[in-house]
Amino acid sequence: MKTSNYDVIIIGGSYAGLSAAMALGRSMRKVLIIDSEKPCNQQTPKSHNFITQDGVAPGEISAIARKQVLEYKTVESLKDLAVGAKKKKNNFHITTKSNGDFIGKKLIFATGIKDMIPEIKGFKECWGISMIHCPYCHGYEFRNKRTGILTNGDRAFHLASLVKNLTDKVSILTNGNPDFTQEQIAKLKANNVDIIENKISELEHKDGAIKSLIFTDGKEISFDAIYAGFPFEQHSSIPVSLGCELTEHGYIKINELQQTTIEGVYSCGDNSAMMRSVASAVASGNLTGAMVNHNLTQEQF
Structure with missing residues (x-):
C-alpha cells in the first residue's frame, strides 16, 4: 500500500480528536484521523452539561461533529485501528490493522481510556x-x-x-x-x-x-x-510503546500546551485528563489543535 504523508495524524476520532482536527483543518493543515469508532460512552443514552448539546445522544453529537470537520477539504478520516507507531527522524510512521502505512509530521493521541469493570453480573x-x-x-x-x-x-x-x-x-x-x-x-x-x-x-x-x-x-x-469509580487503563498501548510517560494515576503526561514527553507528540481528551466529559474533551482537543498548528508554524515561518 502506498504511504501517505500528512502534517498531522490524529489517532482517535471522538470528541477530542474531532475538535483538534477542526482547529487544524481551519488552519489548512493536511490531517488524517484514524478511528476504530468504538467510543467508551457508546451505551450512554444522553450527554449533558454541554451547552447547545444538552440532552443529545453522544453518537448524534459525534456524527454532527464528524460531518462538520470533514467539510474541511484538508481533513481525512479513516475507519481503522492504529496498531503501531515509530518515530523516524522528524516524522511519525503509523501502521493500522488493515496494513495502512501513514506518515505525519506531528502526532496527536485522542485515544481515551478503558474502564476495567468488575465481572459482577449486571x-x-x-x-x-x-x-x-x-x-x-x-x-x-x-x-x-x-x-x-x-x-x-x-x-x-x-x-x-x-x-x-x-x-x-x-x-x-x-x-x-x-x-x-x-x-x-x-x-x-x-x-x-x-x-x-x-x-x-x-x-x-x-x-x-x-x-x-x-x-x-x-x-x-x-x-x-x-x-x-472503576480502575482504568489506556485504551491504546501505542503512546507508551512510543515512549510517552504516564502520570502516577495512569494518564498520559502532558504539559500546559498538551505536549507529551515525546517531542512532536500531543495528547487530548480523557487519556490525559481527569475531567471526563464531552465538553472537556472538546475543549482540550481545540487547544491541542491550536498548539500543534502553532508548532508547525514556528518550524515553517
Whole structure:
C-alpha cells in the first residue's frame, strides 16, 4: 500500500480528536484521523452539561461533529485501528490493522481510556446508563433518587459531598472494609450518608436501569443510580510503546500546551485528563489543535 504523508495524524476520532482536527483543518493543515469508532460512552443514552448539546445522544453529537470537520477539504478520516507507531527522524510512521502505512509530521493521541469493570453480573449492562461516573454529567437526571456510591476512601467521601446536594438518599458501597478517617466518618454520619460494607454479588436491572443490588449475604437494597469509580487503563498501548510517560494515576503526561514527553507528540481528551466529559474533551482537543498548528508554524515561518 502506498504511504501517505500528512502534517498531522490524529489517532482517535471522538470528541477530542474531532475538535483538534477542526482547529487544524481551519488552519489548512493536511490531517488524517484514524478511528476504530468504538467510543467508551457508546451505551450512554444522553450527554449533558454541554451547552447547545444538552440532552443529545453522544453518537448524534459525534456524527454532527464528524460531518462538520470533514467539510474541511484538508481533513481525512479513516475507519481503522492504529496498531503501531515509530518515530523516524522528524516524522511519525503509523501502521493500522488493515496494513495502512501513514506518515505525519506531528502526532496527536485522542485515544481515551478503558474502564476495567468488575465481572459482577449486571455491571457492564448498566455502565453509562444508571451506573454512572460523574455528578455533573448525570446527577441532575437522578436528583432525589435512591443513590449509591460504589467506591471507597477519599474518592467516595468527595463524591458523597457532591451527590448529597442532589439527593438526601445517599449510601456509600465499600464492597468490603471501609477506608475512611474518623473525621470523614463523623461528617458522613452528620450528613446521613450510610456506609454499607456488604460484598456485592449481583446488580439487578431492566435494560440497564438499576433496580437493586444483591449482596453475597442475601441482603437486597433498591437503588435508582450508582456512581462507580472503576480502575482504568489506556485504551491504546501505542503512546507508551512510543515512549510517552504516564502520570502516577495512569494518564498520559502532558504539559500546559498538551505536549507529551515525546517531542512532536500531543495528547487530548480523557487519556490525559481527569475531567471526563464531552465538553472537556472538546475543549482540550481545540487547544491541542491550536498548539500543534502553532508548532508547525514556528518550524515553517
